[in-house]
Amino acid sequence: xxxxxxxxxxxxxLTTKRCPADKVRNLQKILALNSILNSxxxxxxxxxIIMKTSAEVMKAEVASLLLIDSATKELxxxxxxxxxxxxxxxxxRVKMGEGIAGSVAKTGKPLVVNDVRNDPRFAKRFDRSxxxxxxxxxxxxxxxxxxxIGVLQAINPVGRKGFCSSDLDLFETFAHQxxxxxxxxxxxxxxxxxxxxxxxLKIAHEIQQNFLPDLxxxxxxxxxxxxxxxxxxxxxxxxxxxTLDNDRLGIILGDVSGKGVPAALxxxxxxxxxxFLAPSAKDPAELLTRLNxxxxxxxxxxxxxxxxxxxxxxxxxxxxxxxxxxxxxxxRRAANSTTELLKGTQSVPLGLVPDAPFFLNTIKxxxxxxxxxxxxxxxxxxxxxxxxxxxxxxxxxxKVGAKSAEAYLEQICADxxxxxxxxxxHDDVTALALVI
Numbered sequence: 001x002x003x004x005x006x007x008x009x010x011x012x013x014l015t016t017k018r019c020p021a022d023k024v025r026n027l028q029k030i031l032a033l034n035s036i037l038n039s040x041x042x043x044x045x046x047x048x049i050i051m052k053t054s055a056e057v058m059k060a061e062v063a064s065l066l067l068i069d070s071a072t073k074e075l076x077x078x079x080x081x082x083x084x085x086x087x088x089x090x091x092x093r094v095k096m097g098e099g100i101a102g103s104v105a106k107t108g109k110p111l112v113v114n115d116v117r118n119d120p121r122f123a124k125r126f127d128r129s130x131x132x133x134x135x136x137x138x139x140x141x142x143x144x145x146x147x148x149i150g151v152l153q154a155i156n157p158v159g160r161k162g163f164c165s166s167d168l169d170l171f172e173t174f175a176h177q178x179x180x181x182x183x184x185x186x187x188x189x190x191x192x193x194x195x196x197x198x199x200x201l202k203i204a205h206e207i208q209q210n211f212l213p214d215l216x217x218x219x220x221x222x223x224x225x226x227x228x229x230x231x232x233x234x235x236x237x238x239x240x241x242x243t244l245d246n247d248r249l250g251i252i253l254g255d256v257s258g259k260g261v262p263a264a265l266x267x268x269x270x271x272x273x274x275x276f277l278a279p280s281a282k283d284p285a286e287l288l289t290r291l292n293x294x295x296x297x298x299x300x301x302x303x304x305x306x307x308x309x310x311x312x313x314x315x316x317x318x319x320x321x322x323x324x325x326x327x328x329x330x331x332r333r334a335a336n337s338t339t340e341l342l343k344g345t346q347s348v349p350l351g352l353v354p355d356a357p358f359f360l361n362t363i364k365x366x367x368x369x370x371x372x373x374x375x376x377x378x379x380x381x382x383x384x385x386x387x388x389x390x391x392x393x394x395x396x397x398x399k400v401g402a403k404s405a406e407a408y409l410e411q412i413c414a415d416x417x418x419x420x421x422x423x424x425x426h427d428d429v430t431a432l433a434l435v436i
Contacts, residue, residue, distance in 0.1 A: 334368030
């Protein structure tokens with residue numbers, strides 16, 4: 001039977017005489033090292049363990065570990081122990097192919113260099129910077145799933161002139177175990193990060209939902225309700241209602257550009273500013289003007305808000321409204337079941353132009369008339385064919401009357417869900433209904 005052998009290793013001045021190391025003893029060491037490497041899943045402590053163990057097992061003055069930065073494709077000294085090696089930590093970056101470490105990372109082949117001063121690959125800048133004198137290097141690649149993730153180095157054997165073939169065998173085996181342990185630690189860290197992010201988003205979702213008022217269970221003197229379903233855990237859609245005096249109720253519905261936590265934070269800021277400014281504003285146009293100046297004073301990740309603002313006179317049914325680039329209000333007349341879009345005079349979204357003008361519009365409602373405020377997540381909901389729900393779909397839905405604001409919203413949400421069944425939501429869906 002033909003005997004197979006390992007591919008030749010690049011060696012420079014390798015001590016030809018095998019070290020007086022017992023193979024059984026090395027096997028015992030390897031088993032012990034495996035147990036040590038499996039003692040933690042935390043990356044930084046694991047790297048420290050690898051370095052401490054490398055220096056001890058290889059009986060070297062310095063042990064160092066360099067990992068490949070996936071963004072720059074450079075080697076970074078993550079840990080360096082022994083002598084003045086600690087000065088290397090996070091200080092130097094090594095290009096692929098540069099020096100002994102860069103050569104090993106590039107080729108994937110280990111190197112034993114027992115006379116570095118006469119090796120043209122040796123990068124002298126590290127010694128010059130630290131004052132350390134490198135004499136001999138044993139450098140092996142760290143490979144995980146056939147991918148090189150870094151290199152492991154033992155520098156200057158203690159009490160010996162150079163490294164030998166037994167050192168290389170042991171160090172390669174250890175490096176393989178170390179690479180697997182590092183990848184497992186990275187995977188564990190990513191799982192922890194994802195779980196932490198998931199829990200953070202869950203908390204943010206609960207905070208956001210608690211910030212949005214439960215309109216139907218508050219006594220505003222009007223039949224009003226709203227529902228918001230974020231596309232992700234947290235979103236940028238919001239609504240609010242504020243009692244201005246005995247006869248008037250202020251209502252807003254808005255949509256922050258962007259998604260996730262930044263949009264939710266901007267939403268909270270906008271709602272806080274609205275609640276502070278609303279009681280002293282004479283009409284929606286003035287309110288949006290003042291709110292816009294507040295939001296424009298400090299840019300928030302370049303985001304902006306579309307919003308519609310209403311002030312409802314409960315005694316007369318007169319409604320004043322102003323829009324900051326938001327989709328038009330939908331009105332359903334109870335007398336003849338007709339619908340119309342209250343486009344009015346529009347203005348730009350909030351937070352873009354500090355001195356933008358906002359325009360006042362007025363309409364009078366009769367008993368049973370209903371108003372619908374919504375975000376574009378409703379009208380732009382898509383089905384499996386990519387077709388949008390559209391304002392026409394919403395109009396058809398509300399044309400069929402309902403007995404209350406809550407019933408209207410259930411009708412709308414059910415229709416949108418049915419339309420977009422078996423598709424992933426691409427935007428938050430929020431709607432508010434007001435019945436006079």
